[in-house]
Amino acid sequence: MLLGARAISYAGDTLSMVALMLHVATSTGQALAVAALLLAGDFVPSLVAPFAGALADRFDRRRLMIGCELVQALAVLVIALSLPPVWLLLVLVAARAVAGQVFQPASRAAVPSLVPPEGLVAGNARLGLVTNIAELAGPLLAAALLPGLGTRGVLAVDAASFVVSAALLTGLPHLAPVEKAEVESLWKGARTGLGYLARHRTVRIIALGFCAVVLCTGVDDVALVVLAKEGLHTNDSVAALLLGAVGFGLTAGYALLSKAGNHLGMTVLLVAGFAVSSAGNLLTGAFAHVTWAVAAVFAMQAGRGLGIAAIDVASNTLLQRLVPDALLGRVFANLYGAVGASAALSYVLGGLLLDATDAPTTLIVAGAGGLLAALVTAVALARRVD
Known part of the structure; x- marks a missing residue:
């Protein structure tokens, strides 16, 4: 249903x-x-x-x-x-x-x-x-x-x-939430959710890593449009196809994980998703000048979609396993609210970088930043103590 x-x-x-x-x-x-x-x-x-x-x-x-x-x-x-x-x-x-x-x-x-x-x-x-x-x-x-x-x-x-x-x-x-939450005002309930996110080390690392990757790479769709129209000189149909490539990757990623996801560790899958989605942007910028650039960009963006699917499934599953049911709604809301704010900031900062340089450079910088965020997240999760 x-x-x-x-x-x-x-x-x-x-x-x-x-x-x-x-x-x-x-x-x-x-x-x-x-x-x-x-x-x-x-x-x-x-x-x-x-x-x-x-x-x-x-x-x-x-x-x-x-x-x-x-x-x-x-x-x-x-x-x-x-x-x-x-x-x-x-x-x-x-x-x-x-x-x-x-x-x-x-x-x-x-x-x-x-x-x-x-x-x-x-x-x-x-x-x-x-x-x-x-x-x-x-x-x-x-x-x-x-x-x-x-x-x-x-x-x-x-x-x-x-x-x-x-x-x-x-x-x-x-x-109804499995665990009865303490009756409190909406304001206090919101503060409790934010406090849990700040105190729980593993949950905090997941949230910070997710936001850092989005902050670095959120501008990718904007840069991809500019790359398609001004860098590769494609028509509107090809530009739309390149924008849709990530959707093909997402569909394939979700389909694979629905069958084989139980055999994977969710922490590893999360970090791999951060790395693969970021690498997709970096390689998109790197291959922008080759003779077969359109095919390369499509493939790299499809790969980015695979990484995004991994991030989505891994982050949701980890939080559903780690967070008490009485706090789960607040943790999800705070995480995705922060991710949305990170994306908005990425549009602004990435747009400035795009205006100052060009689309391939912006994608390479965005991908490199995302890879660095993935590495820091992997190290932090390896050292976590809850």
Whole structure:
């Protein structure tokens, strides 16, 4: 049920974001407005991550997820009916994204209650697989539906997808936290989650390593667009193919881990994911000037996708095994909130580097920084004492 709900919701969400980006770009003609839309959807939710996690640890997670899906459906429906001015659109997109931010830690924390301990790796891999396929399908659905339905129609489809997702989630059992958390205010609950993340050495190393890698490499998609258009002089179709290469790697990585992940150590898999995803960027920059550069870039970015899949499955599984259930929602929320903030900072710093140098140099620097972060994380995890 959770797999089906996530697939439908992710596909609809990606579909509507494509429609909204095109709508904002067309109606305003301003790149800044499109950037603000992306920030409202990606960065704003990270600001409320500690509180989102506290909610996930306080209430029945099934009911919370259903409520979040319905809130998102309502927000998207209002946008579809009104197509409001940009300032109000940003508010509504941010509201939808905040509801999604509450959903995410609840869904990740629910996995150990839905699968046996030996099935955690496969369960996390399958969840990643269906959501990645759904995200890949979103732009394709947008291309197919926009000509006939228009922006309003596509947004209505997204609103309906959230309702369908909520209906599927009603088939889950009750998912109240296994360990009853101390009754405390939302503010104190958020502080407790942050405090646990700071005190638990292994969890802290995982979080810091994850954020460091993202800080170094988050700019890669921006650099890849510049590389494809200005460095390799490709057309839009080839540029899109290169951007989609990581999706192929993600799909392959999740599929492999769903079958063979139980035979791997999660700590090793996490560090390997950090290293492989970073090396993919470094080698993309290094091979940018060879005669077969397009094929090389595609292969390296697909390899980056394999590394990202490893990071996702390993980090989720490690935290589900290490963190008490009563704190699991908060740890997930704080981790991914920090990762989102690291990505936003990477866009800024990486953009400055990109303007000062070029795309191959930016990718090489980003990859080298990620590899260094992977090495430091490996050493810290080897020396950890909890």
